[in-house]
Amino acid sequence: MSSHAQAAEAYLTASVENAPPIKIVRMLYQGALRFLLQAEAEDPRDPHSSFIEHCSSADAIVAELRLSLREDVGGEDIVQQLKGLYLFCEAEIGRSMLDRTAEPLPGVRTVLAKLLEAWQHVEVSNHRAAA
Template sequence: MYKAAQAYFQTQVTTTTQGDLLIMLFDGALKFLRQAKERMDAKDYAKKGILISKALDVLAELQGSLNAQKGGELAENLRKLYLLCSTKLLMANMRMDQKLVDEVIGVLTGIRDAFAQINTPEFAPKAPSPAQTSRGPVPLTNQTAVAAPSLGASMNKAFSAYSQAKKAG
């Protein structure tokens, strides 16, 4: 049964769009963080640490997928947010602080929801023409870097507000 589920998941990942994969990563991180909070309540420190480590792995993957050349200021702000979230999770892990985990959940939920809004047909990449496909494989587009202008403005506002809140205390 486990092998069948694993094969199904692998097929789902390889046939999913980049935007859907991005949302799946956020959903996974959020699931791990909610489970980590449950483990904190149960005083299951080992499992809590494993779950936070999994969320940190997802954040590292998200950060590694950013394209600074195409994404410009948006990619840089996302990189900073991912770094901030990672730092807060490391602190939460050491201090058993659910409030820090909640802060990260709030940030990741906001980013996830913003990406879900742009993961619509109107922002989907156009299919390659027959001339393009005859020249070899067509590189995938980076939806995170070429997102809608309104997303960039929203993310920049969110980053600014979050930075100000961090400085205030």
């Protein structure tokens, strides 16, 4: 690995380790959306494509978001609603991988994009309240 690549990796690691939790959540959503777009750009029927890998990466992020839910922070109703949305996304991504089709992925992207938008509003509100 070149010194430039090592410096970039160190910077990325430091920026994630020092990021506020809400920023990490935003980054996770952005990563999942990016992986879904990459999956949609692949031919799901081609055994040499990266379709399954991209779907698996998006699915792992959504699962992590679901597993990190805390009722003591968000309240039981909100947590249950988010959990349901995450489970829907995981099921649709799983169906995509099983059937080797990108058809369910735009629906998953829509849900995650709306959730990302909501988290961005929370982040802005928190920033304004702290100022």
